[in-house]
Structure formats: C-alpha cells, structure tokens
Amino acid sequence: MRRRAWRAGGRRRGGGPRYPGWLALPAAGWYAAFFLVPLGFVVAYSFAALEGYAGIAFAWNLDNYRSLWDPLYGGVFKRTLGLSLFGTAATLLVGFPFAYWLARYAQRKTLLLLLVVVPFWTSFLIRTYAWLIILDPEFPLFRALHSVGVVGADLNLLYTPKAIYIGVVYNYLPLMVLPLYAALERLDWSLVEAAQDLGDPPWRAFRRITLPLALPGVVAGSLLVFIPLTGEYLIPVILGGDKTVFAGNLIAQQFLEAHDWPFGSAIAVVVIAAMTVVLVAFSRIAARQETQGG
Amino acid sequence: MSDQESFWQRGVDRKGFVAAAGLAALAAASGGRLGADAFAAVGRDEAGGELLYYNWADYVNPKTYPAFEKATGIKVKKDFYASNEALLAKLKGGARGYDLAVPTGYMVQILAQEKLLEPIDWSKLPTVKKNINQKFRRLPFDPQDRYSVAKDWGTTGFIYRTDLVKERPTSWREFFTLAKTTYSGKVTVLDGIPEVIGSMAVMLGYSYNTDSKSQLDKVKQELIALKPHLLAITSTEYKQLLISGKAVLGLGWNGDGAAVAAKKPAQYVIGKEGGEFWVDSYVIPVGAKNPDAAHAWIDYVYGPKANAVETEYTYYGSPVKTSLLKGVLAAEILGNPAVFPPPNVLAKLEPNKVSARGTQLRNRIWTEFKAS
Amino acid sequence: MDDRTADVELLGVTKRFGAHVAVAALDLRVEHGEFLSLLGPSGCGKTTTLRLIAGFEAPDTGEIRIAGENVARLPPYRRPVNTVFQSYALFPHLSVLDNVSYGLKQRGLGRRERGDRARAMLELVRLPGIERRKPRELSGGMQQRVALARALVLEPKVLLLDEPLGALDLKVRKELQIELKRIQESVGITFVYVTHDQEEALAMSDRVAVLSKGRIEQLAPPREIYDAPATPFVAEFIGDTNFVSVDGRRVGVRPERVRVSRVGEGLGGEILATMVIGPAVQCVVRLDDGQELVVREQRSQESDADALVEGERVVVNWADAEALQLEGGSRR
Numbered sequence: 001m002r003r004r005a006w007r008a009g010g011r012r013r014g015g016g017p018r019y020p021g022w023l024a025l026p027a028a029g030w031y032a033a034f035f036l037v038p039l040g041f042v043v044a045y046s047f048a049a050l051e052g053y054a055g056i057a058f059a060w061n062l063d064n065y066r067s068l069w070d071p072l073y074g075g076v077f078k079r080t081l082g083l084s085l086f087g088t089a090a091t092l093l094v095g096f097p098f099a100y101w102l103a104r105y106a107q108r109k110t111l112l113l114l115l116v117v118v119p120f121w122t123s124f125l126i127r128t129y130a131w132l133i134i135l136d137p138e139f140p141l142f143r144a145l146h147s148v149g150v151v152g153a154d155l156n157l158l159y160t161p162k163a164i165y166i167g168v169v170y171n172y173l174p175l176m177v178l179p180l181y182a183a184l185e186r187l188d189w190s191l192v193e194a195a196q197d198l199g200d201p202p203w204r205a206f207r208r209i210t211l212p213l214a215l216p217g218v219v220a221g222s223l224l225v226f227i228p229l230t231g232e233y234l235i236p237v238i239l240g241g242d243k244t245v246f247a248g249n250l251i252a253q254q255f256l257e258a259h260d261w262p263f264g265s266a267i268a269v270v271v272i273a274a275m276t277v278v279l280v281a282f283s284r285i286a287a288r289q290e291t292q293g294g
Numbered sequence: 295m296s297d298q299e300s301f302w303q304r305g306v307d308r309k310g311f312v313a314a315a316g317l318a319a320l321a322a323a324s325g326g327r328l329g330a331d332a333f334a335a336v337g338r339d340e341a342g343g344e345l346l347y348y349n350w351a352d353y354v355n356p357k358t359y360p361a362f363e364k365a366t367g368i369k370v371k372k373d374f375y376a377s378n379e380a381l382l383a384k385l386k387g388g389a390r391g392y393d394l395a396v397p398t399g400y401m402v403q404i405l406a407q408e409k410l411l412e413p414i415d416w417s418k419l420p421t422v423k424k425n426i427n428q429k430f431r432r433l434p435f436d437p438q439d440r441y442s443v444a445k446d447w448g449t450t451g452f453i454y455r456t457d458l459v460k461e462r463p464t465s466w467r468e469f470f471t472l473a474k475t476t477y478s479g480k481v482t483v484l485d486g487i488p489e490v491i492g493s494m495a496v497m498l499g500y501s502y503n504t505d506s507k508s509q510l511d512k513v514k515q516e517l518i519a520l521k522p523h524l525l526a527i528t529s530t531e532y533k534q535l536l537i538s539g540k541a542v543l544g545l546g547w548n549g550d551g552a553a554v555a556a557k558k559p560a561q562y563v564i565g566k567e568g569g570e571f572w573v574d575s576y577v578i579p580v581g582a583k584n585p586d587a588a589h590a591w592i593d594y595v596y597g598p599k600a601n602a603v604e605t606e607y608t609y610y611g612s613p614v615k616t617s618l619l620k621g622v623l624a625a626e627i628l629g630n631p632a633v634f635p636p637p638n639v640l641a642k643l644e645p646n647k648v649s650a651r652g653t654q655l656r657n658r659i660w661t662e663f664k665a666s
Numbered sequence: 667m668d669d670r671t672a673d674v675e676l677l678g679v680t681k682r683f684g685a686h687v688a689v690a691a692l693d694l695r696v697e698h699g700e701f702l703s704l705l706g707p708s709g710c711g712k713t714t715t716l717r718l719i720a721g722f723e724a725p726d727t728g729e730i731r732i733a734g735e736n737v738a739r740l741p742p743y744r745r746p747v748n749t750v751f752q753s754y755a756l757f758p759h760l761s762v763l764d765n766v767s768y769g770l771k772q773r774g775l776g777r778r779e780r781g782d783r784a785r786a787m788l789e790l791v792r793l794p795g796i797e798r799r800k801p802r803e804l805s806g807g808m809q810q811r812v813a814l815a816r817a818l819v820l821e822p823k824v825l826l827l828d829e830p831l832g833a834l835d836l837k838v839r840k841e842l843q844i845e846l847k848r849i850q851e852s853v854g855i856t857f858v859y860v861t862h863d864q865e866e867a868l869a870m871s872d873r874v875a876v877l878s879k880g881r882i883e884q885l886a887p888p889r890e891i892y893d894a895p896a897t898p899f900v901a902e903f904i905g906d907t908n909f910v911s912v913d914g915r916r917v918g919v920r921p922e923r924v925r926v927s928r929v930g931e932g933l934g935g936e937i938l939a940t941m942v943i944g945p946a947v948q949c950v951v952r953l954d955d956g957q958e959l960v961v962r963e964q965r966s967q968e969s970d971a972d973a974l975v976e977g978e979r980v981v982v983n984w985a986d987a988e989a990l991q992l993e994g995g996s997r998r
Contacts, residue, residue, distance in 0.1 A: 050654060055408075076665050138538075158540070159526045193722060194755035196743045198769035198820065205743075212759050241526030242485060245665040253664065257379040257487060258657030259386065 039272075045265035056261060064266035073250070077270075080247040084229040087168045088222050091176035094169060095221065099177050100210075103184035113181070116174050124171065128238045131167050132158065135239070159241030167235040172228075176221040183217025184210075219286050223279070230271060247271050345370045345587035348381070348392040348579070351530050355607035362594050368587045376529050377486050385410045390581030394588040398572045399435040400488070400646040402442045405577065411441040412578040418589035419443065422596040430613040433573060434645070442575035443592050446549075446610035449571045449635060449643060450489045451564040453551040458542040466497035466565035470520060473543055478523035482532040483545040487653075487660045488646045489570065490517070493545060496568040502644040505652025514659045518666045527664070536560065552609035552632045562632040564639055571635075571643040574610075598622045609633050673698045673824050673856040674719055679728030681714055681880075688714040690880035691728070696824070696858055701850050703859045703867035706877035707903070712860045715877070716826050719858065721745050733823050748817035750827045754809045756801035762788070762812055763797035769820045787815040790849060807838040814849070824856045831866065843870055864904055868892060876900050894990075901990050908959045918990035921962035924982050926951060927970045932983025935959070937974050947971045951982055 046064055051057040067073075106112055119127055134141055135157045157163045187210065195205035211218075233248030245253075247267065254264030347354075351374045359370045373392070375381045378401040385395075386408060397405060405411050416423065422443060430444040452469045456462075459477065463469050473481040483490050492502040494516050500509045525541050526532070533550045535541040537557050551562025578588045594600055601614045602622040609627065611634050612619060619628060627633055648656065674696035681689040689711045696702050704712035717723045718730060721742035730737050737745050748769070756765050766784040775783075788794055791811040801809055810830055817825055827846075831839045847870050850857050861867050867874050868888040875885040876899070884896040895901035898909075898918070907918040912933075925932075926949055935953040942948075942965070949961045949971065959982060963971040974980065 072662055072665055188753070188755070190751055190753055190755045191757060193742070194749070194751055194757075195768070196741070197720060197722075197747075197749045198816070199743050199772055201741070201743050204772075209757060241524070241528065242664070243521065243524060243527055245661075250661065250665065253661060255387075256383045257377065258661065259379065259383055260654075260657060 042265045042268050045262050046269045048262040048265075050260045050262055064263050065270075067263065068266060068270060073267075076245055076247060076250055077274075079244070080230055080271075083164070083168065083232070083246060084226050086165060087172055087229045088176075088226045090165070090169045091172050091225050092218065092222065095173055095176040095180055096218075099180035099184055099217075102177075103181055103187065104189060116177055120174055125234065125238075127171060128167055128235055131163070131170065131239055135163055135166070159239070159243065161240060161244055163239040164236050164244060167239040168229065168232065171235065172225045175224040175228075179220035179224060180214065180217045183214045183220075187213055215286075219282070223282065226278070227275060230275060343368055343584050343587055345584060345591055346373065346391055346393045346582075347371065347591070348373045348375065348384075348395040350374065350396060350574075351376065352533075353396065353608060355603050357607075358595065358600060358603055361600065361603075362591060365594060366587075366590050368584075368590060370591075379487065381405075382408075382410075385579055390579075391583050392579045393582040393584050394591060395577050395579050396445050396574050397577060398574050398646065399433060400572075400648070402575050402577060403435040405579075406436070406441050410580050412580055412582055412585060413440050414443060414578065415585075415589060418586070419593050419596070421593045425596045425598065425601075425614050425618055427613055427615045430573070433575075435573075435647075436575070442577050444613040445574045445576050445595075446605070446608065446612060447571065447573040448548045448610045449564055449640075450484075450493065450545075450547055450569050451551070451562055452493075453536060453544045453546050453554055453560055453562050455536060455539065455542045455554075455558060455560050457559040458539060462561075464563055464566055466493055466567050466569075469543065469545070469563075469565065470494070470497060470516070474520060474523050477542050479525055480541050481524055481543045482526050482528060482535055482541045483520075483524060484532070484547075485527050485529045487656050488648065490545060490663075491656050491659060492570055492646070493565065496565065499567070502568065502570055503646065503648045503652065505649050505655060507655060510652075510655050510659060514662060517659065517663045521663060521666050547610075548632045548635070549608045549610035552627075552630060555632070556609075564635065564643070566642075568642045568644065570646055571640060572645060573613075605633070611635075673733055674858065675729075675731040676715070676718070677729045677731070679715075679718060679725045679730060681711075681718060681723060682726050687880050689718065689725075692880070692882060694875065694882065694885070696856060697873075699854055699856055700872040701847070701857045701859065701870060703861060703871040703874045704877060705861060705864055705867040705874050705903075707862060709879075710877040711880040712862075712877050713828060714880075716749070716828055716858065716860050719824070720747055720749050720826050746823040747826055748820055748822040750810075750813050750817050750825065750830045752829045752832055754801075754813040754830075756809055756813060756816075758801055760800075761797065762793075762799050762801065762804070765801065765812060766797075766816045766819055768816060783819055784815070787819040788812075790818070790853070791815045792845070806834050807842060810834065810842060811845070814846070818849070818853060818855070822855065824858060825850075827857060827859045829861055830859075831861075831863075839866075846870065868904075876903060878903070906960060906962075907990070910953075910957050910959060919984050919988060921948070921960040922946075922964075923988040924959060924961045924984045925969075926961045926963065926974070926980050926982045928974075928978070928980055930981045930983065932981040934979065934981055937976050937978045937980060939976060940971075940974055942972075947974075949974060949980075951980060953982070 044058075045056065047060050047062070048056050048058045049061075049063060102109060102112055133139060136142075137156055137158070157166070191209050191213070192205050195209045196202065200208065231248040231251075233246060233252045236242070236244050236246055236249055242249075251264050251267050251271070254260045254267065258264075345368050347370055349372065363369055375384065378398050381395060381397055382401060382404060385392075385405065402411075416439070426444070430447075432439055433442075433444065436442045452463075452466075454463065454469075459472070461468070461472060461476075463472060491510070491513055494513045495504050495509065496502050498509070498512060498516070500506070500513075504510065526535065528535075529546075532541060532544045532546055533554055536544050536554045539558075548562050548564075551560065554560045555562065576588070576592050578585050582588060595604060596614060598614060598618040599622050601612050602619060602624075605612045605619075605623055605627060609630075609632070612623070616628070631639070674694070676692050676694040679689055679692045680687070692711075692715065694715070704715060706712050714723060718725055719732070721737065721740060721744075724738070732746060757768065760768070763781060763784050766787055767780040770780045770783060785794075785797065788797060791814055793808060793811050793815070796804065796808070796812075801812070804812065813830070830846075831842055834842065843866060846857075859867070859871065868891065871888055873885060873887050874891050876883045876891065878899050884891060884900045886894075886896075891900065891904055895904055895907075895918070901907045901918045902909075906921050908921060908924070909916060909918050911917075933953050935951040938950040938952050938958070940947060940949045943962075945964060946962050947965050951959045951961055953959060961971070961982060963969050965972045
C-alpha cells in the first residue's frame with residue numbers, strides 16, 4: 001500500500017525521477033545545428049534568385065513564391081497530396097488486417113515480424129528496382145496471372161502511375177505495420193470478449209473497443225507514412241519513368257538539374273508549411289479523441 | 295560558330311600513314327608494355343593510392359579498371375552521375391574529394407567559371423601529348439587547355455529498331471511525329487535538358503542554342519504535346535529498353551546507338567535538321583585528393599591499346615590520332631559513321647553553348663514539361 | 667421439477683483442447699435464483715465450464731440450455747448471460763458511466779434512460795458519484811464493483827463470475843464477499859461463481875460443485891460438502907482431513923473433530939508438535955502404530971489441548987459418525 005502511494009505521488013508531481021536539464025544539451029545542439037540552421041538557410045534562400053548558371057543573388061523578394069502560384073505547380077501539389085493520402089490509406093487497409101492477425105492469432109510472431117522488417121535492411125533503391133523486374137511484362141508473374149485470366153495480355157504497368165502506387169505501398173508498408181502491431185499487441189483481448197459478452201457482435205466490438213484502443217498505432221503509422229510520402233521522389237523516377245512529377249521530384253529537379261536553389265527552396269518551404277498545418281490538425285484531432293469517450 | 299566549322303572541316307589527319315602504321319604495329323606487338331613504359335616515363339615512383347573517378351554510367355570498359363590497376367598500382371573507386379547538370383549541382387553543393395570527372399564541353403566552361411576545377415599539369419601527360427589528335431587541343435570551351443583533356447566525342451541524335459519500326463526516319467520531324475502516332479508509348483528521350491530542348495528547337499528550325507523566349511515557348515508546346523506518348527525519360531536505361539524492344543524509338547547519343555546496333559538491328563540517325571556534337575573531357579575537380587592518380591589515368595587511356603579497348607566498349611569517337619588506332623581498333627568501328635561521322639554530317643551540328651539566360655528559360659520549360 | 671426452474675443446464679458436455687480434456691461429460695443443473703459456486707484447483711475445468719455457458723467456447727459433445735433454450739448456436743452476444751471477468755475487463759478509454767451503460771446502447775434506449783439505469787446500478791453496488799472517472803483512477807475493489815454493475819444493468823438470466831475477487835487484498839475480499847451475497851439476494855439473479863478459494867465458496871454459496879479433472883466430484887450445499895465429503899478428493903480438497911487406518915479400515919476425520927487429552931479412551935500416541943493459531947491450537951500426534959494425525963481444538967477452559975507439550979503422551983478419539991468411511995469408493 002505504501003509503495004503504491006509513493007509512485008502515485010511521483011506521478012502527481014509530473015514526471016517520476018527528475019534528470020538535470022543539461023543532459024538534453026547534446027541532442028538539442030545537434031538538432032539546432034543540423035536541422036534548424038539548415039532549415040533557416042532554406043527559408044532564407046527561398047527569397048533569393050538564381051544568378052548566372054548556379055549562383056545565388058539575394059534579392060529578398062517573393063518572386064519565387066509568385067511563380068509557384070501557377071496552376072501547373074498547383075497540379076503538382078495536388079498530385080502529391082493525392083499520392084500521400086492514397087499511400088496512407090492503402091498501407092492502412094493492407095497493413096491493419098495483417099497486424100491484427102499477427103498480434104492476436106499468429107503463433108510465430110517473431111519470425112513473421114522479422115519477415116516484415118528484413119526488406120528494410122536492403123537498400124531502398126534496390127528494392128524499388130526489383131519492382132521494375134517484377135512489373136516487366138516478360139516476367140513470369142504476369143504470364144502466370146494472364147494464363148489464369150486475372151489480367152489481360154496487354155497489361156503493361158511499367159513506367160505508369162499505377163507502378164508508382166504499387167511501389168509506394170510496398171515500400172511504406174513496414175512503416176505502417178510496425179506501429180500498428182505495437183499498439184495491437186498491447187491490447188487486452190479480454191476487453192473484446194467483454195464487449196461481446198455485453199451484446200456486441202464482433203464487428204461492433206471492433207469498432208467500439210479495438211479500433212479506439214488501437215488508434216495511437218493508427219495515428220503513428222499514418223504519420224510515419226504520410227510525411228515521408230510527401231517528399232517521395234525516387235519511386236516516381238524509377239518506377240514511373242520520371243514522367244510524373246510530385247513535390248519531391250520538383251524540389252530535386254530544381255536543386256539537381258536546374259540549379260535553381262532559390263526556387264527549390266521556395267517549393268520546399270511551401271511543402272513544409274503545408275505539412276505543419278496537417279500535423280497540427282492531426283494532433284488536435286488525436287488529443288480530442290483522448291479526452292472524449294467512445 | 296565559325297571556328298567550330300573550320301575545326302571540323304579540317305578532316306581527320308592521314309599524313310604520315312606509314313610511320314604511324316609502323317608505330318601502331320610496334321604498339322600492338324608489345325601489347326600493354328608500351329603503355330606501362332610510357333607510364334614509367336612520367337617519373338612516378340610511388341605506385342599506389344586511390345583514384346576516385348566520378349563518371350557517367352557505363353562509360354568505361356570494365357576491363358580497363360583492373361588493367362590500369364595492374365599497370366600503376368592505383369585502385370579505382372567509382373561514383374556516377376547521370377547528367378552534366380547533376381555533376382554541377384554536386385560540385386557546387388560542396389562535394390569534394392573526386393579526383394576525376396568527365397563533363398561535356400559546355401559544362402567544362404561553366405565549371406571553370408564557377409571555379410570548380412583544378413588546373414591540368416601537362417608535364418604529367420607525355421602519352422597524351424604524343425598521341426592526341428591536334429584537333430582536340432585548345433578546344434573552344436578551354437582555349438588554353440588549362441582544365442581539360444578530351445576523353446571522347448560524339449553526337450546527339452536518335453536511334454530506332456530497324457526490325458520493329460517499318461519507317462526509315464531521317465529527320466527530327468519524322469522522329470517526333472512517329473513518336474506521337476504509330477509508336478506512342480514506346481519512345482524514350484534523354485533525361486537531359488540541353489539534348490531534348492535543343493533537338494526540338496532544331497526540328498522547328500531554330501538554333502540548338504536559342505535563348506529567344508518566343509522560340510522556346512513554341513518548343514515548350516511541342517514538348518508538352520509529346521509527353522503523353524513517352525515511355526520513359528532516362529539517360530541510363532534507354533539502351534536496355536531499346537535492346538529489349540520495350541522502346542523502339544529513343545533520343546540518345548551515338549555511342550549508345552552503336553551499342554544497341556551491335557546487339558539488335560538498329561540505326562542511329564543524326565536528324566537532317568541538325569543536332570549537337572559534343573566533346574567530353576577529363577577534368578580534375580577542385581578538392582581532389584589524388585590529382586596525380588587522375589593524371590595517371592588520363593595518360594594511361596591515351597595509350598592506343600587502352601584507348602581502343604575503351605572505344606570498342608563505348609562506341610564514342612576517340613581523340614587519339616587515327617593512325618595510331620589503326621590496327622588496334624576494330625576496322626568496322628573505325629569505319630562506323632555513327633562512331634566517326636563524316637565531315638559533311640558534322641557540319642550541321644552545333645556544340646552546346648547556351649547562355650545563362652537561355653539556361654534559366656530552359657530549366658523552367660523542363661520543369662513544366664516534366665510536370666505536365 | 668419442470669425445466670423452467672433450471673436456469674442453466676449442461677447435459678453431457680465435453681470440451682477438449684488438443685489432447686487435454688478440460689471438461690468430461692459434465693451434467694449440471696443450476697436452479698433459478700441460486701448462488702452456485704464451481705470450486706476446484708487450477709486446471710479442474712471450472713473456468714472452461716463458465717466459458718462454455720457464456721459462449722466463448724463451444725462444446726465438443728453435449729447440450730447447453732439456458733432458461734430452457736438450447737444455446738448451442740448462439741454466440742456470446744446473443745445469450746442472456748453476462749460475465750464478470752477476473753481482470754474486470756473495464757474499457758480504459760471510457761468513463762465509468764459509459765462502461766456501465768455499454769451494453770444498453772443496442773437496446774434502443776435514449777441517452778438519459780441509459781444514464782439513469784447505469785447510475786441506479788452504481789448505487790446498488792454502493793459507488794455513487796464516480797461516474798465520470800476513468801477505470802484507471804479506481805482501486806481494485808471499486809473496479810470490481812463497476813464490472814459487476816456493468817453486467818447486472820443488463821438484467822441477465824444468469825450472471826457468471828470468473829474468480830472476481832482473486833486479485834484483491836484479504837480485507838477487501840471479505841467485504842466484497844458479503845456485498846456480492848447481498849446484491850445477489852436483493853436482485854434475485856442466478857449467480858454461477860468460479861473460485862479456487864474454498865472458504866469463499868462455502869461462505870457465499872447456496873450450493874457448491876467441487877470439480878476435479880473435468881468432472882463434478884460433488885454437488886451439494888456447503889454444509890454437506892464439508893461434513894460429508896462424497897469422495898476422497900473432496901475430503902482432501904475441502905478443509906483438512908486426516909486419513910488413517912483403524913482396525914484395517916481407512917477412515918478420514920477432520921482435525922477439529924478429533925479430541926486429544928492426557929487421559930481417556932482412544933488411540934494412544936505422543937505429541938510431535940503443537941502450534942497456536944489464533945483462537946485454536948493445532949497438535950501433530952504420532953500414534954503408537956506410526957501414523958500421524960493433526961488435531962485442532964478451540965482453546966478453552968474445558969480442554970487440555972492448550973497445555974500440551976512436545977513428547978507428552980496423549981489419547982485421541984472421535985465420534986464414529988464424524989469419520990468418513992473410505993473403502994476406495996465415493997459416496998453420495
């Protein structure tokens with residue numbers, strides 16, 4: 001009894017054992033030097049202009065932003081948003097049943113988890129290139145699917161937007177599955193039994209109990225997928241034939257091909273700003289979910 | 295422009311054929327030893343160290359690396375870029391430590407202007423001085439030979455599979471029309487701003503290097519009309535796509551065209567309206583860790599045998615005196631008009647020499663083209 | 667009697683998990699309004715039996731009837747029974763009120779009605795005013811009562827309780843035992859109560875079913891279970907029993923039924939050890955023929971037991987009627 005009181009007291013003080021503040025300095029310093037400062041540069045560059053072939057002239061105007069107002073770029077941003085939302089939804093739809101089965105019913109959990117994680121140990125580039133081989137119409141997969149009648153003879157996914165979507169779901173799936181699994185694994189399944197005992201058929205118990213309790217995992221997984229996806233540019237280049245441009249491609253193009261660092265910086269700032277808005281909205285929703293009932 | 299024409303109209307040097315043939319025979323007989331001897335003559339006493347070679351993909355015969363290592367004791371490490379612009383971006387962005395790079399002529403000029411190159415020490419290049427075709431000295435983009443040594447030269451045109459394409463296009467207009475109609479979805483273009491925009495400009499009758507906004511706007515419209523018919527925009531994979539038949543038309547370089555033709559029935563064409571010729575040169579980027587190794591490499595590949603090995607693989611024109619190449623380089627390559635175009639063809643071509651303003655306009659067009 | 671008075675019936679129910687037989691051809695009738703305990707050591711099948719009634723497991727053979735209706739095809743959410751889980755299984759993301767009113771949602775009641783009923787149930791379990799709190803803010807005993815309220819508010823025909831007091835301190839447990847009994851009597855619902863604590867079972871139940879290895883060893887009111895165990899297992903499991911051979915026959919006799927004194931009639935022996943346990947004294951006696959016996963007597967003026975010391979010679983005896991006759995069979 002006494003032990004419980006002590007712990008409860010510590011919690012009320014708001015933190016458990018207290019560590020000296022200066023322990024955070026190295027991490028904060030790293031963060032400032034390698035994240036905040038470069039970010040500052042990017043923002044500063046966005047107000048500059050390209051000079052000559054690759055020079056920068058600090059004109060301190062909004063020209064770059066004004067150029068972005070073109071509907072062409074609006075299209076790029078819309079497409080990027082579409083891809084990010086699709087990728088998040090698709091990995092969630094594919095990943096949730098798997099994570100659920102893994103957490104609740106699977107016997108060889110560690111082995112299966114390993115299988116999910118192992119592709120991560122291979123280079124992202126190689127994994128993506130592997131899909132070029134798989135999607136090749138000459139590859140046995142298509143011949144097999146065709147002979148069974150699943151796909152038509154002239155299906156060619158190579159270098160199409162569909163190939164990009166496949167590549168995205170494949171590459172980002174582990175990022176969704178792992179947080180989902182972590183949340184579901186911690187779930188007390190007797191709660192689901194209790195819900196059924198109280199009259200809920202399985203699907204309703206899922207909606208009222210499993211889903212709300214797994215929500216932190218869903219949020220974590222969604223963020224882990226959505227945010228990097230907005231900057232994705234390798235998959236559109238490799239699997240899409242470099243024909244479809246997303247925000248990531250746009251920025252990379254400006255920096256790597258056109259040497260227009262100021263313009264690229266402006267695009268980056270816009271993407272970062274949009275991302276921040278999304279994140280803030282997301283966290284507000286998540287916080288409200290916490291305090292409300294089911 | 296005019297000094298370009300006179301340079302190319304001089305024709306390949308054929309004087310001193312007998313003496314050159316004799317020298318070539320001697321070179322062939324002694325195999326690689328001549329290269330090693332020439333190398334020793336440079337006065338290198340330390341064999342070893344590393345060469346960090348920043349290059350286009352698939353631009354060196356894989357046999358050359360171990361041969362070079364054996365001759366000099368220097369290990370070669372490689373890194374790759376896919377366009378001149380990428381090279382510039384990397385160097386401008388602060389990448390240091392590369393000992394050797396291979397930009398195209400116009401990029402040599404830009405890199406030099408941006409102070410991203412180290413000077414070449416010609417005293418370390420005896421083989422080069424002996425074997426280089428004089429036409430490749432003091433090129434317009436480096437008139438004092440301060441920063442560059444020619445590696446090879448070539449042209450930009452288009453390639454098509456003769457067995458998969460019924461027509462026999464000879465002009466850019468035909469190429470682009472076929473791309474938009476009969477062979478839509480089986481066409482690739484280079485992932486290169488100068489090549490694609492320039493070729494389109496030439497088709498419309500403009501200069502390859504135009505920087506007129508009104509002309510470039512028309513180019514842009516044509517490009518955007520072409521986009522939906524493209525299979526891919528790539529400089530590294532189109533060779534493979536043409537060989538496998540997934541693409542039947544490709545905008546590309548002559549060396550790649552000859553490489554495809556060596557494997558499958560194909561034809562490389564320089565569009566009637568014109569096109570680009572280019573010289574790729576070795577440069578030593580600023581901040582090179584081992585410039586001596588870079589010089590060693592350059593000198594090594596100027597040995598006729600080593601150079602022949604290279605040309606056999608890349609199919610790009612060699613800057614080594616033709617007289618030295620005879621006997622070491624396969625005759626059908628020497629005589630291949632795609633690899634060594636005749637003077638009348640060369641006359642129609644322009645080197646890349648776009649102004650800064652033109653480049654900016656082209657960059658914007660390229661962005662819009664890709665995003666369309 | 668007629669089927670209507672039996673709320674739960676198991677007829678020949680068997681349940682196997684792989685090679686292990688958890689419940690073997692079980693027959694059980696739970697009468698309406700009774701407090702029935704399923705008592706036994708771990709692995710005896712009591713929890714499985716409960717889960718079979720609730721619907722979380724399906725029997726391999728046999729029939730299960732609730733209020734006369736065969737529930738074989740009914741999933742748990744359609745059976746008129748509710749369960750109080752060992753771990754309480756309160757929904758951590760819902761308030762106490764939302765927990766208790768959880769099952770009322772699909773009955774089509776309005777929000778206010780649901781709240782009123784939930785609050786009434788919280789009153790019944792003597793927890794008014796905590797409705798907005800979250801389960802993690804409550805003590806174990808309070809959580810248990812909320813779980814009870816949540817199940818009772820649905821007015822099930824039978825309430826199933828799976829070792830609900832197992833995780834609580836002794837004092838809280840004793841309080842809740844009384845509470846549960848009170849609630850059951852006031853609400854009148856049939857309780858089926860699983861426990862391994864025999865004191866608890868004997869204290870609270872109208873009838874106790876003692877289980878071992880998937881079978882019912884004895885089903886009887888507590889007094890009978892204690893005073894007249896039907897099988898050696900029950901005799902050994904319930905309370906303490908001495909098993910001795912007397913005149914060639916094996917008998918079982920409870921320590922508190924044995925009297926020990928310095929003089930008198932009975933079997934002779936010697937004190938091995940004595941121990942004072944609160945109001946009683948416990949002696950281990952070694953009989954002359956080598957058998958050992960445990961004697962427990964309330965300490966009082968009239969008895970010698972308190973004053974006995976190690977090594978002393980004593981005499982033990984007991985009334986015949988109080989001995990369990992065992993010849994290897996069970997007796998009902």
